[in-house]
Amino acid sequence: MVTTDNPTTRGGRPAPRAGSRPVLATLLLASMLTTMAGAIIAPSLPAMEKHFSSVDNAAFLVRLVLTIPALAIAIGAPFVGTLVDRVGRKPVLAFSVGLFGIAGGSGLVLDDLYAILAGRLLLGVSVAGIMTATTTLVTDYYPGESRSRVLGLQAGFMGFGGVAFLSFGGVLADMNWRGPFAIYLVALPLTLLVLRYVTEPPAVAAGRGADGRPAGARMPSLAFGIYALVLASQVMFYTIPSQLPFYLEDIGGIGASGAGLAIALMSLANALVGLNFGRIHKRFGVRPVAVATFTLLALGFAAIGSSSHVALVLVGLVLVGSGIGMLIPNLNTWLASRTPAAIRGRVLSGVTSCLFLGQFLSPVLSQPATGRLGIDGIYLAAAGLGIAVAVVLLLTSAGRKDPADAPADAPGTGPAAPAAAHPAPDAAAQR
Structure with missing residues (x-):
């Protein structure tokens, strides 16, 4: 196993190691949030349309509540990706998870259809940040075969999350059309886990120039x-x-x-x-x-x-x-x-x-x-x-x-730092 210096937190405790179980669990739980972007509130749409029946074009606007996050994600992801590289993976992920909880849960209290739509736009931006930051962190933390395994785990957790969240959303929608919006609040305690366990990969900072931009890297x-x-x-x-x-x-x-x-x-x-x-x-x-x-x-x-x-x-x-x-x-x-x-x-x-x-x-x-x-x-x-x-x-x-078929990243194409800059993935993550 590769050994590295283990940084400490402000309280003097050892910082969580990249690839450790708490880090992996945090990234997988954050990834599950992305399955809640739109369809979780689908069962609420008929009752929502009745509630806002006095609003002009209510039928169209209510359907936008379902679909507009996808458009916000598609447009916002490239901008968020630039922030992930320049500002850092951890700050973007922590902010995005917190925004997800606030913007997604806003439907619990807002009683203006246009304000709910604005919240859904912000939800889309937050999902773009979560998806980009979590996937980037997985590819930073895990080289070679462990990377493909964890990316598969990420996809699996997202699939199971979709089944669970969508089913629960339907149950809550039967009680009240606002009910499914409460599920988004699970992101708020998850923000604390991101702040506690996720660490910024050292290879990323090493690859930036003095102005913070990527040095000599090409798409x-x-x-x-x-x-x-x-x-x-x-x-x-x-x-x-x-x-x-x-x-x-x-x-x-x-x-x-x-x-x-x-x-x-x-x-x-x-x-x-x-x-x-x-x-x-x-x-x-x-x-x-x-x-x-x-x-x-x-x-x-x-x-x-x-x-x-x-x-x-x-x-x-x-x-x-x-x-x-x-x-x-x-x-x-x-x-x-x-x-x-x-x-x-x-x-x-x-x-x-x-x-x-x-x-x-x-x-x-x-x-x-x-x-x-x-x-x-x-x-x-x-x-x-x-x-x-x-x-x-x-x-x-x-x-x-x-190179992706090789047992490890090809030279110069994988993580930009030497192998010692990345702690070895946790043994549980390799099994």
């Missing part, structure tokens, strides 16, 4: 291809929450609760695959996993769109969830292996931005096409896009090796 050209893959995958994926309830009702008379359970099944597959991503990456590497990801998406959407049998639709949802479970941890692993630590926040923020931009654009692009193609045609078109991406990835990966 890898691979980044733009990764961004395109994220955007395409989310445009495909979000046809499920936006269209599946209508599709299940058409083919099987399945109501809202049944559609919710079907989507929860997909989320469960997502989480389980994410938890095992470290093993998958260790065996196959980033390029083969990317091909497999889009192949699974294509097969899943083909199963959903080509059959009127609900059972086959459920199989398709499991396949789609399995592909999504590998998608983001794999692409983040790939991109982080090529990105110097000093600009990692800015580069990884592009993944966050494209992730939510795809979610925002998906219904905008798919809804007009349902009139011509039908919902089944939309899913078959998504399958066609998935197989086309898989073929392109397969053709471009033939005979090529990537």
